[in-house]
Amino acid sequence: MLHDAGRFLALVNPAIALLLALCFLFAWHHERTRPHLLQLGACYLLAAAAIGLQVLWPPRAGGGPATIAGALYLGSAALLLHGMLARIGARPDRCAGVALPLALFGMVAWFDLVHPSLVARIYVLNVGVALILLPGVASLAPLRTGRTVDRVLLWVFVVFALQFLPRTLLALAPGTAHDAAALLPTPCWLWLQATLALLLLALGLALLAATAQDVIDDLRHERDTDPLTQLHTRRSLEALAARQIPPRPGEKLSVLLCDLDYFKFINDNYGHSAGDAVLTQVGRIIAAGIRRRDIAARLGGEEFVVLLPDTPHEAALQLAERLRQTLEQTSMDVLPGMGNVTASFGVATLRPGEDLEALLMRADNVLYAAKNNGRNCVEWEREAGVPALV
Structure with a gap:
């Protein structure tokens, strides 16, 4: 019974690793902008090869297959570390990423080919893999x-x-430390194989789930972000505004509309590429001039x-006046002879029972008044009793 269970688990582990490797490689084939998927696919592919090699040629006192399996295990650990860190834009230090795996490989080869010792190889491989992976936890801490x-x-x-780390002690249980074949039928060995299968699967599924969430978030960001200005789109603005309207008791919610002056003149005389460059720079000015909790969006054309x-x-x-002055004083290199652009602003404050559409309509009315009053100015609903800016 134990022998059959051992044979089954011996086949399950490389099968799981191979299946996960194919999943990562398939995902990388469709998401070439995520190179960490290729690293993770290679990681699981090496792990499948290492486990399969040990099933076909069990470790013994010297020979060579143990050296190859050791190299595959260490390479798999190094690729796992690289893939995990590459996903968040980090890199392992040279010691953990290159020097340590090479040093550990040298030790595995020594205790296989020169001074054969199963005990030493088990220590080197298990402790070595832990030493490769654990330093990466500090770099992965932002995931918390x-x-x-x-x-x-x-x-x-x-x-x-x-x-x-505990696998090292369990693998070296009494009666098995010097006899590799004795590992196979024991309950301890079966437990080690079962836990390895579960952890290989859990880690692979967690990585695939994180990758799927990355893709979803990127698609959502692409949908909700204006490509020129990197501000929100109107759709994103409406979704975010739904969380703010109505505001909490005692709080006021205001909105400002901004429309660039004579933007058609810019497109007609300098070209649409220059107009796009202007919109990009205006987006940066607005983003830099507001608070993190404020929501800036491009409604379309030259309106923000x-x-x-x-x-x-x-x-x-x-705030509207500060943005107006900043824009007026900013030189636009893409507009030789013109130098800068100006904008007109309309400001309105939410009334009780009002929705976003009604608020934007009132702000648009005062923006229209700013255009009629000579442009490059800030207008507001004067009946609100708000004093003029000085």
């Missing part, structure tokens, strides 16, 4: 405050790395909007 899938991935990775949570009318007017 990330999305749920990132937090789960971090802890699965930590458990996966740590389990190689900033939704201002917890902002009374006077504060919104002051």
Whole structure:
């Protein structure tokens, strides 16, 4: 019974690793902008080869297959570390990424080909893999405050790395330390194989889930972000505004509309590429001039909007004037002879029972008044009793 279970588990582990490798390689084939998927696919491919090699040629006192299997295991660990860090834009240091795996490989080869010792190889491989992976935990620490899938991935990775330390002692249980064949039928060996299969699967699934969430978030960001200005789109603005309207009791919510002056003249005389460059720079100016909780969007063409949570009318007017002055004083290199552009602003504050559409309509009315009053100015609803800016 134990022998049959051992044979089954011996085949399950490389099968799981191979299946996960194919999943990562398939994902990389469709997402070439994510090179970490190729590294993770190669990681699981090497792991499948290493486990399969040990099934076909069990470790013995000297010979060579153990050296090859050791190289595959160490390479798999190094690729796992590289893939995990590459996903978040980090890189392992040279010691953990290159020097340590090479040193460990040298030790495995020594205790296989020169001074054969199964005990030493088990220590080197298990402790070595843990030493390769665990330093990466510090670089992966930002995942603790990330999305749920990132937090789960971090802890699965930590458990996966740590389990190689107790595996060393369990693998060297009495009666098996010097006889590799004795490992196969024992309950201890079966437990080690079962836990390895579960952890290989859990880590692979966590990585695939995180990758799927990355793709979804990127698609959502692409949908909700204007490609020229990197501000929100109107659709994104409406979704975010739904969380702010109505505002909390005692808070005011204001909005400012901004429309570039004579933008058609820019497109007609300098070309649409120059117009796009102007829009890009205006987007940067707006993004740099507002708070993190404010919501800036491009409504279309040369019109922008900033939704201002917890902002009374006077504060919104002051922000609009600051943005107007910054824009007026900013030189546009793509407009030789013109130098800079100006914009007209309309400011409105949410009334009780009003929705976003009604608020934007009132702001658009005062923006139209700013255009009629000579452009390059800030207008507001004067019946609100707000004093003029000085």
